[in-house]
Amino acid sequence: MLDDYILIVDDDRDIRNLLGIYLENEGYKFIKCDNANTALEVLKEYRVALILLDVMMPGMDGIEACMRIRQSGKMPIIFMSAKVEDMDIVQGLMAGGDDYITKPFNPIQLISRVKAQLRRYKQYNGNDFSENMLQYEDLILNTNTKQTWVNGKEIRLTSKEYEILELLLRNKGNVLSIPQIYENVWREEFCHSENTVMMHIANLRNKLKNDEESDSYIKNVWGRGYKI
Structure with a gap:
């Protein structure tokens, strides 16, 4: 699973760079995108094991991007947002997200969520889950x-x-x-x-x-x- 990439999608450069530092310290390879349209193109070219997806972005937001990704992609998607209202979380999960983490990030919590989702994906990928x-x-x-x-x-x-x-x-x-x-x-x-x-x-x-x-x-x- 470490041979695949983690895709970071956020319009805030500081957040992209911070997430990159966290992931690099754990030995993960990653790709950074500042918008959802670019992320969709990246998915056509690279093997992506997990996506860290911002909810609020100009143009296509994270909810719509998630729904498009779920048309063919099974990789875990962790939503990232400063919004903590229950309906926003529910909306993200109903769109196909696997987890939800709020900004500002606790590095230990973020990495533990990433590791848990990657373990689950590795265990079940290719099996008939249903x-x-x-x-x-x-x-x-x-x-x-x-x-x-x-x-x-x-x-x-x-x-x-x-x-x-x-x-x-x-x-x-x-x-x-x-x-x-x-x-x-x-x-x-x-x-x-x-x-x-x-x-x-x-x-x-x-x-x-x-x-x-x-x-x-x-x-x-x-x-x-x-x-x-």
């Missing part, structure tokens, strides 16, 4: 290899933890009771096995957290069960 993958936000399962990733980082699960997670993802949005989870995963009749299920889910929730402050993807619906 058939083999289950996804919710940054949580992804490969049902063929039984692998799990959170925010691009592989998470090691026991076989029962994986089966519980797959069951919840296949029933995304629905609450599953403890007896339902037990009978589907352990494949035997439920008989006062609440603690077994609860222990496995507690371990699973802890493993799936991005950090100590974040919430788990698995929600406890009081008196009813669990859901994603």
